[in-house]
Amino acid sequence: MLRSFVGLLMFAYAFTAYSHPVIYKDGFVASSFNMSSYSDNQLLYTFSPKWATGLNHWRFTKGKDNTELGLARLNYLLWRKNGEDSQANIYLLSGAGVMDSEIGKKASREAYLGGFEADWETRTLYTALKYYHFTSPAVSDISMTQARVGISPFEAPFESLQSWFMVQAMYMPQVQKDVIITPMLRFFYKSVLWEMGSSTRGEWMLNLMVHY
Amino acid sequence: MKKAVLVLLCFVSLSAFAGEINVKVSGMVCSMCAQGIKKKFSKIEFVKDINVNLDDKIVIIKTEEGRDISDQQINDLIKEAGYNVANIERK
Numbered sequence: 001m002l003r004s005f006v007g008l009l010m011f012a013y014a015f016t017a018y019s020h021p022v023i024y025k026d027g028f029v030a031s032s033f034n035m036s037s038y039s040d041n042q043l044l045y046t047f048s049p050k051w052a053t054g055l056n057h058w059r060f061t062k063g064k065d066n067t068e069l070g071l072a073r074l075n076y077l078l079w080r081k082n083g084e085d086s087q088a089n090i091y092l093l094s095g096a097g098v099m100d101s102e103i104g105k106k107a108s109r110e111a112y113l114g115g116f117e118a119d120w121e122t123r124t125l126y127t128a129l130k131y132y133h134f135t136s137p138a139v140s141d142i143s144m145t146q147a148r149v150g151i152s153p154f155e156a157p158f159e160s161l162q163s164w165f166m167v168q169a170m171y172m173p174q175v176q177k178d179v180i181i182t183p184m185l186r187f188f189y190k191s192v193l194w195e196m197g198s199s200t201r202g203e204w205m206l207n208l209m210v211h212y
Numbered sequence: 213m214k215k216a217v218l219v220l221l222c223f224v225s226l227s228a229f230a231g232e233i234n235v236k237v238s239g240m241v242c243s244m245c246a247q248g249i250k251k252k253f254s255k256i257e258f259v260k261d262i263n264v265n266l267d268d269k270i271v272i273i274k275t276e277e278g279r280d281i282s283d284q285q286i287n288d289l290i291k292e293a294g295y296n297v298a299n300i301e302r303k
Binding site: 020023024025086122159188191 | 239240241242243247248249251252264266291296
């Protein structure tokens with residue numbers, strides 16, 4: 001079932017350009033975040049300025065064991081502050097689907113996601129904090145906390161290439177006992193964003209996001 | 213008589229409108245996210261061009277001569293894109 005879900009997700013990727021939790025009304029966002037310890041692929045549709053829904057696949061890898069989740073998602077923009085030179089957001093994240101677990105207890109069961117994301121940014125400064133908690137009966141819970149700080153060396157005009165230097169700290173206690181620190185480069189041009197980095201432990205990171 | 217004057221005034225204001233609307237938008241700090249504004253306004257058939265000035269936080273909308281977008285519609289579209297209108301100016 002999970003394979004079919006992933007297949008459907010990949011099929012959808014082939015035909016749709018690629019996630020912020022909620023973007024502009026009627027906007028699609030597809031995103032793919034990849035490290036060797038986890039991946040997060042999403043296809044979301046923002047159906048109102050405050051709500052987005054879609055499909056989401058997660059993989060967590062601990063040694064040779066993988067845990068995969070396929071989820072239907074519902075995100076909510078709880079609060080936004082549009083300042084003169086800044087924007088701040090708080091989102092609530094939720095999801096329901098199936099978890100196929102090899103980490104901890106081995107089982108396939110229904111699973112649920114709850115979490116939040118908060119960010120504050122200007123044209124040259126970026127900060128974000130995310131927390132995800134995956135839970136499933138009889139299967140071990142997984143949590144992920146991510147914090148990011150970024151700086152852009154220049155203010156790029158609209159529809160020009162924008163570059164950022166960022167550092168991400170990520171903690172997934174059920175997958176890796178240490179905090180994973182990853183310096184990275186972020187670029188975006190028009191509706192496409194991509195990030196490349198390598199953690200201090202040598203784990204690569206490659207992320208892609210497209211608004212459509 | 214009053215109706216005739218009103219109609220005349222409307223006509224004069226429409227003719228005088230050269231087709232450029234400058235909308236000051238708050239919170240517009242990310243050029244990727246501002247793409248949503250461009251997408252929203254480009255769906256209006258008589259909009260010829262949309263430009264975003266991130267330095268001044270202004271969206272410049274060029275329409276066909278004499279065609280205007282109401283303040284209400286501008287507010288609604290900017291809100292749907294996730295931002296707030298600070299000011300609207302017609303040139």
